[in-house]
């Protein structure tokens with residue numbers, strides 16, 4: 001079990017991987033890789049990322065930007081759910097392109113960031129990777145780098161931004177200095193959408209961009225400078241299997257029981 005810089009326990013969360021590195025450029029590169037592949041079951045994600053980071057060892061940033069791009073043969077055995085070895089390789093080449101063109105991923109994000117336009121900022125950021133990827137494997141490309149204007153909540157990429165921008169809690173990494181935490185959007189997946197519905201901050205059922213905005217606005221009302229502050233704590237409830245989109249957990253011992261409609265109905269939190 002790995003402890004984060006602030007002492008928090010991070011096993012089961014992909015943020016564990018960037019915490020393994022010391023240099024800012026490795027932390028950023030590892031965070032983008034880890035967040036991008038943070039889909040599927042926790043053990044499956046960990047197994048895949050362990051294998052991918054061994055290919056990128058000892059410095060993910062150095063491997064990505066070195067003069068000769070990583071040969072496709074190095075990822076030939078790497079597959080994560082429906083992302084094929086070819087998709088993994090194209091993903092790495094797209095990240096390499098971002099580094100070669102902009103120097104850092106923060107530089108790329110800033111080049112398209114407009115204050116007050118989280119959707120457009122994210123769209124421009126992810127469009128760069130889609131264009132770098134090219135026309136091959138379009139389904140894999142569009143999943144790895146979705147377009148928020150087509151409705152995607154861009155959960156994994158908001159997770160990446162949270163890690164990069166926030167700091168001080170031992171979980172998030174805080175290596176970016178030019179993007180304000182007040183403009184972050186809550187990373188929303190089915191677990192978060194369901195929990196948000198249970199505690200009454202959204203009536204929407206889908207985990208799409210509008211739901212993410214609605215949930216973010218609710219948190220912004222209580223924490224305007226840091227609307228994603230509670231994301232890690234809330235998503236732990238779903239990720240640890242305590243309460244999932246498919247079934248409620250043990251409401252009697254759940255910390256949300258007094259504000260969750262299902263928890264109150266079950267008599268939890270007394």
Ligand code: SF4
Nearest residue numbers: 243249251254260263
């Ligand atoms: S109170 Fe019950 S239904 Fe609500 S979040 Fe907790 S475990 Fe899930």
